[in-house]
Every structure is written in C-alpha cells, then in structure tokens.
Amino acid sequence: MPEFERRDATDAEAKALASGVRLRILRLCLDEPLSNREIATELDLNPATALHHVRMLVGTGFLEAQEERRGKRGSREIPYRATGKSWYVNTGDMTHPMIDAFVAEFDSAPYEDRTMARMAAMLTEDEIAEFRDRIQELLEDFKSRRKTEDAQQWALFIAMHPSEASGRDLDQLAAENSDDS
Numbered sequence: 001m002p003e004f005e006r007r008d009a010t011d012a013e014a015k016a017l018a019s020g021v022r023l024r025i026l027r028l029c030l031d032e033p034l035s036n037r038e039i040a041t042e043l044d045l046n047p048a049t050a051l052h053h054v055r056m057l058v059g060t061g062f063l064e065a066q067e068e069r070r071g072k073r074g075s076r077e078i079p080y081r082a083t084g085k086s087w088y089v090n091t092g093d094m095t096h097p098m099i100d101a102f103v104a105e106f107d108s109a110p111y112e113d114r115t116m117a118r119m120a121a122m123l124t125e126d127e128i129a130e131f132r133d134r135i136q137e138l139l140e141d142f143k144s145r146r147k148t149e150d151a152q153q154w155a156l157f158i159a160m161h162p163s164e165a166s167g168r169d170l171d172q173l174a175a176e177n178s179d180d181s
Contacts, residue, residue, distance in 0.1 A: 016060040017091050020043070020100030022053050026062055026082045027105070031153055033066045033079035054080055061087040062086050087143065102157040109155075120163050132160070 009017065016022060025039055034042070040050035057063035063080040071077035106114060123131065135158060 006088045006090065009091045010060075013060045013062075013089055014091045016056045016062060017086060017089070017094060018097050019053065020104060022057055023086075023097055023101035024061075024104060025050075025053055025057060026086055027153075027155065029063060029080050029082040030084075032082040035069075035071060035079050037071065037077060039080075046128045069119070098157070099159075102155070105155050106172040108155075135160075 010153040021043065024043060028034055028039060029040055036051050036054050037047060039045070039054065043050065045053075054063060058065060058080065062083060062085050064083050066079045066081055068076055068078055139156075139158075
C-alpha cells in the first residue's frame with residue numbers, strides 16, 4: 001500500500017468518506033481485494049448500489065482496482081482493495097457515518113465476540129492531550145502490523161468527548177454522590 005501524508009481532505013474525498021456504507025467497504029477491502037459482487041453480497045446491497053459506492057471510492061483514490069480475474073461461472077470481475085489513504089485525510093465531522101458503520105459492523109459480529117467498555121475520567125488539559133496521543137500511537141502501532149496467516153481482522157471504535165457533567169460544579173457533584181451512598 002502506498003504511504004500518505006496526513007492532510008485535509010478535498011471536498012470530493014470528504015463526500016466519499018461521508019457514508020457509513022463506504023466506510024464499511026473500505027474495511028472489507030483492507031486486507032483482501034473484493035469484487036463489486038462480493039461487496040454487494042457481504043453488505044446485503046443491490047450490486048448497482050454497491051457499484052455506485054465503489055466508483056466513488058475508486059474515483060477519490062480510497063479504493064484501487066486490482067488485476068482482473070475470473071469470477072463465478074467464468075465471468076470477468078475486477079477486485080478492489082483499500083489503499084489506506086483514508087487513514088491520512090482529515091475530513092472534519094464524520095460522526096454519524098463512523099457511528100453508522102460501527103453499529104452495523106458491531107451488530108453483525110457474534111455476541112460472544114463483542115467487547116465493549118465505557119468510562120469517565122477526570123482529566124486535565126495536559127492529560128487529555130496525553131491520552132489522545134497515546135491512543136493514536138497505539139492505533140498506529142497495530143495498524144502497521146500486516147496480516148499473517150493466522151490473523152483475523154478485528155474492528156475498533158473509539159470516541160472521546162467531554163461528559164455532560166464536565167460543566168457542572170464539582171462541589172454539587174460531590175454532594176450528589178454523597179447523597180447516593
């Protein structure tokens with residue numbers, strides 16, 4: 001896969017990534033090239049709908065056509081593979097497409113294989129920056145590891161935001177917590 005420098009997305013790139021379906025296509029094609037038919041089957045899409053999404057991703061460089069191959073019944077098909085470019089473009093607010101893609105993928109995973117955690121922490125501005133940097137380093141580390149024969153692709157979604165309580169008076173919070181005991 002080619003290497004990319006982190007930069008702001010063009011309007012076309014941001015539009016291409018503003019879809020939960022297209023984000024799922026990129027994940028599917030990350031380690032294994034898939035044809036439009038295979039993508040449509042995997043995502044339970046009409047092949048014409050899948051092709052629309054694939055063309056947008058190819059046109060913006062997020063997917064790359066691979067060498068033509070023979071499909072079922074000898075038909076000609078073109079497999080597509082994710083280029084990794086999406087990892088390096090800043091697209092602005094992609095909250096809903098990312099959440100939509102995550103929910104669809106999470107729901108399709110076997111219940112016993114799902115892991116979920118949630119936490120709240122009191123952090124200073126420096127600790128917030130440190131936490132974000134460490135998460136980014138961890139993501140970069142594991143992203144850089146390539147598929148081995150016994151590896152299985154796992155998905156991870158991380159979101160961080162100020163808690164609703166962050167603007168409330170700490171003395172009020174302490175009083176409310178002592179009332180609960």
